[in-house]
Amino acid sequence: MENLIANYQSDSDQEEENQIKQNIQEKKDAIVAAPAVDVEEISSWKHLIPKGTKEITHNIPYKDLVKPFVGPANPFNPEANENGLENKNTPAGYFEKHSISxxxxTEQQRTFQNFKYALNPNDITGTEYIGNVEKALNANGETIFNKKKADKTAKKKKRKQMGNPSDIDNYLGPWAGYEGETIGELHGATEEELKAYEESKEGSKEKKAKTDEGPSERTIFHGKSMYDYQGRTYMHVPQDIGIDLNGEPGNNECFIPKKLIHTWSGHTKAVNAIRFFPGSGHLLLSCSMDSKVKLWDVYNNRQCLRTYLGHTKGVRDICFTNDGRKFITASFDKYLKIWDTETGQCISKFTNHKTPYCVRFNPDEDKQNIFLTGCSDKKIYQYDINSGEIVQEYNQHLGAVNTITFVDNNRRFVTTSDDKTLRVWEYDIPVVIKYIAEPSMHAIPSVSVHPNGKYIACQSMDNQVQVYSVKDKFRMNYKKRFTGHLVAGFSCQVNFSPDGHFLMSGDSEGKMFFWDWKTCKLYKKFKAHNAAVVGCEWHPHETSKVATCSWDGLIKYWD
Incomplete structure (x- = not known):
């Protein structure tokens, strides 16, 4: 009974046992991918150099040094490759060894660079070429050095015969020249060539004259009617607004503005400068990088009254005459144009083919036909409108001229430049009477005169406003410095209130700053624009109204 129980097993156990035997058999019959290698006994290995040897009595070949004791041969061994060739494939590409000096x-390299052919380095015979083979065969394979030598030989001229000394008229002696020379013979253009040259010269003059005419000018009036019921234009100063606009500026005490009361948004690009109408301030003139100049109404509906079109590039600066009847514009298209404020007609235009950066009329009543402009060629030009010519040049600066400011009852004027200097000139005399330059000075892009005429405030590129005295001695007032704003890299204008109590300036972050003139204390600052505020003007009669312009293309009016 026990034997029967011991020999008893189920069919599933039998199948499992058979499966295990089958797996064992498969493992025994597995394929081995490694190559068959004859393994020697370690005891049979022989060292090429016996242990303890201090000297080698013979040279051991490299192939013996790299020969393996066990395993396959080195596949990179030259003798192991087919036909005894080296392996040419490398990680960097394909190479072949050649012996060349x-x-x-260098000769073949430069020949290929200049003539587009060279000898084939794989050719042992030296007759096969690569590159432009046809050109190489036509040139007989001349290299860059052989070619130069052949050219030098070909260009060598032969000397003329000295002649017979007995023939005095024809004897040249050691002064004999070379064949083909024409020394001593008359040369020049033929009559036909001279005629063609004169015609081309006249054509170029006509073309230049057409170019000097510049672009055509036109104007657009935006109002409903040019004249009111009494036949008056917008040049008439309004009398019914409760403010005496014909009075003397600076009689009333000024206050710092607090809120925005109007925004003019007619320009499409950055506004470079704004100017109130002289005396009354009932109009506002602006110039922009969109090449347009616009006249705005400060009172009534505060609309755009007229647009002046005539420049092909942005307008850099503008300036009114004393009566406001005319104004001048300076543009990056290298033209200066004088316009009639009322009709919009372009009266005259000037150009010296240099970019004008600033322009100012002479403030004297008897010199309203004279204006000065500072240009990119480091010069200040003085023009006479009546003759249309340059009557004086002031040439002392070492950089582009940024500002021109008349001082001392208009007998002198101050100029600043990118050369980080300040120079004072006598009017109509091109000699510097005062030169101010210090190592700590920076470029001055804007200058404004104090209402009392004794000081000028200069916007410096080191983020401060410096003050200079303009009476008797021109010197810096070190006690007056206005700081706190950021203007580095921007030509932000600085200006005074009409009563002279406040100094104001914009900065590169779109803020407006107001300082007290006596104490240099910062009274107020506020966010005015979304871009750099480059211009600010205090209304000559309104005690707390300020106009600002910015690179965001807007002009804002504050009260």
Whole structure:
């Protein structure tokens, strides 16, 4: 009974046992991918150099040094490759070894660079070419050095015969020249060539005259009617607004503005400068990088009254005459144009083919036909409108001229430049009477005169406003410095209130700053624009109204 129980097993156990035997058999019959190698006994290995040897009595070949004791041969061994060739495939590409001198390599390299052909380095015979083979065969394979030598030989001229000394008229002696020379013979253009040259010269003059005419000018009036019921234009100063606009500026005490009361948004690009109408301030003139000049109404509906079109590039600066009947514009298209404020007609235009950066009329009543402009060629030009010519040049600066400011009852004027200097000139005399330059000075892009005429405030590129005295001695007032704003890299205008109590300036972050003139204390600052505020003007009669312009293309009016 026990034997029967011991021999008893189920069919599933039998199948499992058979499966295990089958797996064992498969493992025994597995394929081995490693190559068959004859393994020697370690005891049979022989060292090429016996242990303890201090000297080698013979040279051991490299192939013996790299020969393996066990395993396959080195596949990179030259003798192991087919036909005894080396392996040419490398991680960097394909290479072949050639023995060539530095001179021959340089010769073939420069020949290929200049003539587009060279000898094939794989050719042993030296007759096969690569590159432009046809050109190489036509040139007989001349290299860059052989070519130069052949050209030098070909260009060598032969000397003329000295002649017989007995023939005095024809004897040249050691002064004999070379064949083909024409020394001593008359030369010049033929009559036909001279005629063609004169015609081309006249054509170029006509073309230049057409170019000097510049672009055509036109104007657009935006109002409903040019004249009111009494036949008056917008040049008439309004009398019914409760403010005496014909009075003397600076009689009333000024206050710092607090809120925005109007925004003019007619320009499409950055506004470079704004100017109130002289005396009354009932109009506002602006110039922009969109090449347009616009006249705005400060009172009534505060609309755009007229647009002046005539420049092909942005307008950099503008300036009114004393009566406001005319104004001048300076543009990056290298033209200066004088306009009639009322009709919009372009009266005259000037150009010296240099970019004008600033322009100012002479403030004297008897010199309203004279204006000065500072240009990119480091000069200040003085123009006479009546003759249309340059009557004086002031040439002392070492950089582009940024500002022109009349001082001392208009007998002198101050100029600043990118050369980080300040120079004072006598009017109509091109000699510097005062030169101010210090190592700590920076470029001055804007200058404004104090209402009392004794000081000028200069916007410096080191983020401060410096003050200079303009009476008797021109010197810096070190006690007056106005700081707190950021203007580095921007030509932000600085200006005074009409009563002279406040100094104001914009900065590169779109803020407006107001300082007290006596104490240099910062009274107020506020966010005015979304871009750099480059211009600010205090109304000559309104005690707390300020106009600002910015690179965001807007002009804002504050009260």
């Amino acid at each position: 530095d001179f021959n390599f």
